[in-house]
Amino acid sequence: MSSPTKPLIPLAVLPKNELGLTVRDYEGAMSTLCAGCGHDSVTAAITQMYFELSMPPHMIAKLSGIGCSSKTPTYFVRGAHGFNSAHGRMATIATGANAANRELSYIGISGDGDSLSIGIGHLSHLMRRNVNMVYVLENNGVYGLTKGQFSASADIGSRSKRGVPNVVAPIDPIMLGLSMGATFLARSFSGDKEQLIPLLKAAVAHKGMALIDVISPCVTFNDHEGSTKSYRFMREHEVKEIETDFVPWQQEISMPHHKDDAREIIMHDGSAVRFRSVPEGYDPRDRQKVEEYIRERHERGEIATGLLYVNEDSSDVHEMNNTPETALAKVPFTKLCPGSAALMKLQEDFR
């Protein structure tokens, strides 16, 4: 069955972005996920984000692995180039694509099974290499497509739909990222578009791998009493102390600088991330402080959301390898092939 196309219902005149496109131009096929799925809210946030950034659709490459989350790239920006790959392997494909063409805006959509079990090795190395891309981890603590097994992010004591408690320690992608040298780590909740959209924009502006762990409840298999990835649990336990605003660079001139530089971080493209409320002593550039803060919150049974860690001074994979500013895939053959004279000369070493 192919994904149904969304009916184009004529609405009131929609606002246009700088490219003259409306938000409808950033939509994709109609979702085939369960009604109320957290992932659909994330899809809506991504759609809105690209519209607001006036990103040309064809300059977006959207990638995914396998799982409910990985179906979602079909549901946004139909004019983007898409790649639905194999389970857990999206990070590797994205790395190669980015290596060949650094000019595109890359977004990878993954889930907790795709990223934290089968693909955790690739995710870890993606962070180490600092491949310039947005990585959205739609985290629901459960395998949905195979009907309700615990994933590696399920909390100890969290109950499955059948009431069986999870006994294995969960993996927190943010803590993983801190130890892997990630340069942008954020957490959000699918039900909170107001927080998610600025985070996504900051992730796009970030030069390097930007991970957003989005708690995205599974209405079918993990939205019940006893689940720690349910809508109710999240509404009751989310702590939004680290609220952030994203300021595109175009608006920069009119915005006054904040006195406390820990509360404003300039991204590499000149845009800024501003922290509206930050706990005292918290510096999102101080890895150790971030780790302590997340641990403390976790021990209190709370889930800290917002842009938790950022490092704008690091090099991405292309800077580390000193490649040209433009796509390697576009370097003309004449520059790549040394030619017959060089071949004759270099063979002197083999005589």
Add this chain to the structure above:
Amino acid sequence: MTTTIPDLAPGATSHEKVNNFALKLANVNGTGSASANSLLMQAIFRMGIPVSGKNLFPSNIQGLPTWYEIRVNKSGYTARALDYDLMVAMNSQTYGEDIKEVAAGGYVLYDSSWPLDAHLLRDDVTFLGVPLAKMCLENFSSSRERVLMKNIAYAGALVALLDLDLEVIATLLTESYSRNEKLLASNQKALRLGYDYARENFDCPLEFHVAPMDETAHSILIDGNTASALGCLYAGATVAGWYPITPATALMDNFTALCAKYRREPVDSTVPGGPDSFKNNYLILQAEDEIAAIGMVLGASWSGARSFTSTSGPGISLMSELLGLAYYTEIPAVIFDVQRTGPSTGMPTRTQQADILLCAYASHGDTKHILLFPANPHECFDFAVTSFDIAERFQTPVFVLSDLDIGMNDWVVPELTWDDTFVPDRGRVLDDEDLAGIAEFFRYTNENAEYVTPRTVPGSAEKGAYFIRGSGHDKFGKYTEVPAEYQEVVDRLKKKHAASASALPAPIEVRREGAHVGIITLGSCDLAVREAIDDLAERGIVADYLRVRGFPFVASVREFVEDHEHCFVVEQNRDGQLRSLIALETEVDINRMHPVLHYGGFPLSASQVVDAVTAALEVHP
């Protein structure tokens, strides 16, 4: 790109020993013998004589037995020889075995600093004792030099015994140690010690020795991994993903070194000569595993770069899932499989051709790939270049199956050539102008005569945007679970695979008058089989020769089997994988092909082929 290996001269099996003998050097690995051994081999090559060097080494860094074999043959028969005229026995752990291997009438050169046990002596062999350890102890002060220089000292003795050109040796040493004068002096001194000792104590030269020829003037001495890396450089590959594995590691090491030399583009810089004064027109990613390596290749190829990976059998096993994705979604990829001995970890430093079936059908579901089988480093270069053209033309993975023998040993091959008018075949890729000229773009429609449909690359205009999926899709690229829509796509893939046969390097076929025997082979078996065919001819058995160089097979492969009353398939694996593949894919009766299998991990020798063929013909004349 085609390769021409000159026909072998007749009379190679003659018993004349000048420029016709084999040595074996038994060493302990990690003691520095490799440089002495390759010095000897290189000197013979520079004297214009066809030669081969086979390194039979352990999967270990230090302390285990290792051997190096040098075969000198004026007629170009340089497959592994099994009759050794001279054994350099430098490893007391293996004295017993090594001394037994010397042909009757041959020689053993050993370190006479210590007496040889009486039980090791043979009446039919001459023992040449050189007090290597003693002379190095007396002439060198550092303990390291005392060990290392023993190797150069035995090389010195061999220079005298085999009549190698001292000038050539001196030049080679100067080239090798041009940046280390002290080491150069030590090497020269050690060489002289061995040389003088041999001249004073033995009748030099021995009856088998070298005499200058002019057979290698247009040849080079190169290993397959270096040649493959050169091919990737010349083909215009820009992105590589890989994971270290013996025996493929040197391929990427070489590519890295070549890129550092030939792919740095100067840019305007504030600091001349500084790190920002150039940009690298390549990106080589050492992956976390082989799965990631092939994933990177697919991502880069999807994005329009020429991209490849190098690996060995275990890596192919890991890559299998994504190779199926590439096949089904039609993404070009080039995979070098430098085969080693399996199954499992197997023998990582030993050679085999046992990944043929694995690569032909890598991945679950109905999957078929294109394979190329180079026989020597020259073909590694040519096929590397060809593989990128084929991969992009047919939008599918292409495997280049070399092996440890080709990849890691130095071979004398005709020099590599390049045609500066060469234009890479990038296949059917629509750019924005092409897209503007069509009403609609669907990924798997508009096939050509080779069943290839045009693709777009990310970043092209919105009209060309589509969604690659490894899940069931119809010809429009849309998700499907409808039987007819699914089958339409996979049926085209099957036809596309078949259509590639004629685009691959054609089989090399040599027919002889009156032959009723046919021998089919592939890859590094080439030289041993051609030598065997000449040897068989001397015994009155006339045999035709066919070496397959690509899969899928062209019609002549089946015809060759059908044309011969006795058809043999010579290959280096236990199960007769090439034979099975020919039967499966050409539907010729498998029983028409007699398997000749060699799979112990060392390179094939002509005598093994001769023995197998003659034995089979005695049973079924």
